[in-house]
């Protein structure tokens with residue numbers, strides 16, 4: 001009611017959550033600001049953390065030496081040899097060096113320097129979501145060291161690539177950190193992939209071994225995993241049983257070994273000296289989702305996880321003793337991101353062994369006392385449609401967080417309300433960024449499906465179609481492609497299967513007033529009148545309707561808000577048969593039964609006219625049972641574009 005005369009055109013969307021003074025005071029950033037010493041900070045700060053947030057964010061990229069030193073201390077990054085400086089600049093962004101001269105193993109910072117008695121991992125099975133099991137950091141460290149020792153005894157040397165293809169279980173986390181401690185690179189492969197996809201990733205990374213699981217149990221169904229890995233002609237496999245008490249449910253190839261036998265070679269309590277590496281050595285090889293084409297193989301170094309840690313610290317406000325849950329897999333960047341964002345901040349990771357779509361997951365969140373709950377938009381949509389979380393009390397929750405694709409404000413308003421109005425911290429970046437460049441903040445009012453600040457350390461411009469570069473802080477409402485201003489700590493400097501420079505810098509404008517090229521990212525954003533941002537999806541998903549550029553996401557949002565009978569929408573622009581301007585085709589998933597196409601087309605048209613532009617014409621509407629998605633659950637509009645082209649040829 002307080003907002004009934006809110007002028008959204010002048011002030012941006014209505015906030016659905018406003019931090020209290022006490023809430024602001026308790027954040028990590030407010031505490032950090034108290035002790036921050038940078039010269040510009042001392043000169044210009046007001047003493048009010050909310051008012052000073054922009055200043056801190058600006059200093060975080062304009063003065064990396066001043067910003068990162070205390071942040072590295074705060075995250076307790078453990079160096080065997082300290083870096084000579086934070087950043088060694090170069091005119092080519094691929095040649096800059098973060099933490100030059102540093103010798104470290106980032107897994108030690110995650111496992112060895114914090115309270116060893118504190119919980120590090122919590123988990124439960126889908127069949128018994130309220131039976132929470134826990135492992136302390138000390139126990140996790142010991143198991144990890146044993147795995148690393150076993151790797152060494154099996155002949156694996158620093159620099160080798162070792163794949164992991166399995167659900168995100170305790171064993172997966174042990175293997176992940178064990179590989180990093182041993183100086184090898186973990187090749188992250190999502191557990192949903194078919195053999196050909198697994199084989200491609202093993203080939204690109206030249207993996208010397210793989211850690212996998214026999215089967216994946218979901219509800220009362222068992223899905224094969226080991227057989228897929230075998231079909232991919234994987235190298236030697238270490239195989240974890242899905243059900244430890246039942247033992248392995250597959251027979252192994254000659255040379256493959258069970259998890260238990262693999263570990264037997266190393267003493268359970270022996271200490272393992274972590275491999276001390278250069279900051280730029282590889283710890284992890286990840287693959288992007290492939291929304292825009294073939295997945296890119298992206299190496300993460302010992303520096304990249306610091307991006308994850310700082311995101312979690314500054315944006316989701318992960319605190320010591322917290323519990324962080326985020327249904328994902330090590331094969332997606334949010335898997336490793338979650339481990340580092342929690343452990344580098346002294347928090348525990350909550351791993352649910354089952355589907356996040358049902359009530360069992362909600363019970364787990366309640367019982368594990370989850371403080372920070374991450375998700376992708378399709379999870380919230382499913383919860384809202386089924387009503388499965390009704391009555392659950394997520395009282396420990398301080399915030400949600402969302403990544404992956406643009407969210408629907410209505411769904412997210414619903415989600416905020418279901419935990420008694422808790423903010424949803426949107427974060428957008430990418431596998432090659434090691435985390436986010438744009439996010440929400442617990443120091444600022446939050447509106448569903450918007451971003452309120454660049455992440456700490458990052459800087460970007462929007463490139464409006466009319467030309468020019470619009471900086472954050474310009475405070476002008478504008479739409480444009482977002483381009484990152486390098487350098488950005490954590491972002492990639494090489495790719496294994498493409499030329500890094502051509503993918504990210506070729507043909508890009510230079511940063512105004514410098515000779516440094518902007519870094520391409522390929523997302524379209526709108527800056528709102530209050531300086532917040534809204535994601536408009538991939539630039540490839542924008543279309544030109546009657547000479548006006550519009551993004552798929554905007555059209556979809558208008559339909560979702562205006563037509564109650566649809567659950568999901570995907571909008572694509574298709575060239576008119578025989579040439580001419582693009583035509584708008586809508587693919588819709590119904591909430592219940594499919595309504596008459598002509599009626600729904602009329603409703604969508606009305607919603608688009610009233611919310612966006614009276615010149616946009618809906619050409620066709622097609623019902624679908626579901627939308628095509630990548631393995632990481634992102635809508636593949638390029639597949640729909642192809643589909644509608646073939647429809648129009650019929």
Ligand SMILES: Nc1ncnc2c1ncn2[C@@H]1O[C@H](COP(=O)(O)OP(=O)(O)OP(=O)(O)O)[C@@H](O)[C@H]1O
Nearest residue numbers: 288289290291292403404405406427428430431535
């Ligand atoms: N909170 C968010 N809101 C909107 N979009 C998001 C959000 N988080 C991530 N994204 C989208 O996901 C992308 C990053 O995902 P990822 O690194 O897996 O690569 P991809 O773009 O999906 O795949 P590829 O680069 O192979 O095409 C972002 O560029 C953005 O398009």
